[in-house]
Amino acid sequence: AQKVTQAQTEISVVEKEDVTLDCVYETRDTTYYLFWYKQPPSGELVFLIRRNSFDEQNEISGRYSWNFQKSTSSFNFTITASQVVDSAVYFCALSEAYGQNFVFGPGTRLSVLP
Amino acid sequence: NAGVTQTPKFRVLKTGQSMTLLCAQDMNHEYMYWYRQDPGMGLRLIHYSVGEGTTAKGEVPDGYNVSRLKKQNFLLGLESAAPSQTSVYFCASSRLETESQTNEQFFGPGTRLTVL
Numbered sequence: 001a002q003k004v005t006q007a008q009t010e011i012s013v014v015e016k017e018d019v020t021l022d023c024v025y026e027t028r029d030t031t032y033y034l035f036w037y038k039q040p041p042s043g044e045l046v047f048l049i050r051r052n053s054f055d056e057q058n059e060i061s062g063r064y065s066w067n068f069q070k071s072t073s074s075f076n077f078t079i080t081a082s083q084v085v086d087s088a089v090y091f092c093a094l095s096e097a098y099g100q101n102f103v104f105g106p107g108t109r110l111s112v113l114p
Numbered sequence: 115n116a117g118v119t120q121t122p123k124f125r126v127l128k129t130g131q132s133m134t135l136l137c138a139q140d141m142n143h144e145y146m147y148w149y150r151q152d153p154g155m156g157l158r159l160i161h162y163s164v165g166e167g168t169t170a171k172g173e174v175p176d177g178y179n180v181s182r183l184k185k186q187n188f189l190l191g192l193e194s195a196a197p198s199q200t201s202v203y204f205c206a207s208s209r210l211e212t213e214s215q216t217n218e219q220f221f222g223p224g225t226r227l228t229v230l
Contacts, residue, residue, distance in 0.1 A: 009154075033216045045157075045204065045221040052215075091156055095216045099145035099164050099208060101172065102219070104156040 002027045004094050004105035012111045013082050021077045021108045023092030029053075034068065034075045035093040039107070045091075051075065082112045116140055120205050120222035127195045127229045135190040135225050137205030144210035146188035147172075147219065148180060150201040157204060163188055195229045202226050 003026040013019045025034065036048040049059060051068050059066050063080045079086055092105040121136045137146065145164050149157040149172075159172030161180040169180050177199060179191045188207075192199060206219035 004156075006156075035218060043202075043224055045206075045219075047218040047220070050218050093157075097216055099162075099210065099216045100170070102147065102149075102157075102159050102162075103173070104149075104158070106154060106156040 002029075002032075002094050002096070002101065002103045004092050004103050006090075006092055006105035006108050008108045009106070010109045010111070012113060014113050015084060016081050018078060018080050019082055019110065019112075021079075021090050021092075021110065023075045023077065023105060025073050025075065025092070025094045027094060027096075029096055031097045033095045033097075035095070036066070036075075036077050037091045037093065037104075038088045039091065040088040048077075048090075079110075082110075084112050084114055086110060087112045118205055118207055118220050118222040120203075120225050122225060123223065124226050125228070127192075127227065129196060129229060131195050131229075132191070132193050133195065133227075134192075135203055135205075135227075137188045137190070137207075137222060139186055139188075139207040139220070141207060141209065141220065142185070143207035143220070144185075145208045145219075146182065147206040147208075148178070148188065148190045149204045149206065150174065150199075151204060151224075152201050160190065160203075195227075197229045200227060200229045 005024045032053045034051045038046045089107045095102045147162040148160040163182040166185040203225045205222040208219045
């Protein structure tokens with residue numbers, strides 16, 4: 001069975017600090033997809049990134065970066081120079097191929113204090 | 115282009131009542147999903163559909179039924195509501211780009227359901 005663990009329930013940082021959100025996953029599939037979503041206080045879910053199991057390249061998008069390591073089954077998310085607007089719940093998710101079976105982690109609530 | 119819409123936004127039911135939640139997408143996506151979100155538990159997949167006329171069970175399907183008679187609509191039914199079904203329900207859709215690939219999901223705004 002697939003599983004996603006986000007061990008950090010809540011994190012608080014002061015603005016401009018860097019913060020890393022951890023995601024560890026379990027799957028028996030060789031082809032799978034990993035995602036990060038953001039849920040701000042307004043409640044909508046915003047897509048941030050998708051990675052497939054064959055692409056271990058790290059990715060940077062502005063202040064956001066992602067570190068995918070198959071050897072440790074981890075897909076960690078780092079925010080550099082955090083801002084108050086980054087305050088949200090962040091979810092890591094895992095899916096099979098063919099759009100099947102999405103599994104979300106429990107989420108990490110990030111609070112960025114001014 | 116409205117994206118993914120959900121009807122209604124809020125609903126209060128009494129135990130034993132039935133209702134249907136409607137999800138509609140105008141992006142011509144193949145895949146559609148229903149989730150429930152409860153505090154501290156993330157989103158849990160109830161049912162999903164990989165094409166018109168097909169549905170499959172997710173992680174927590176009991177007490178729910180779904181139908182996908184039209185590609186753009188995905189209905190979630192509660193036949194006999196229970197207090198344990200109090201939750202926020204999200205619908206999502208994603209496109210089929212190439213065979214086997216799973217793309218990102220686009221989510222609706224959610225439906226807050228309370229069962230008394």
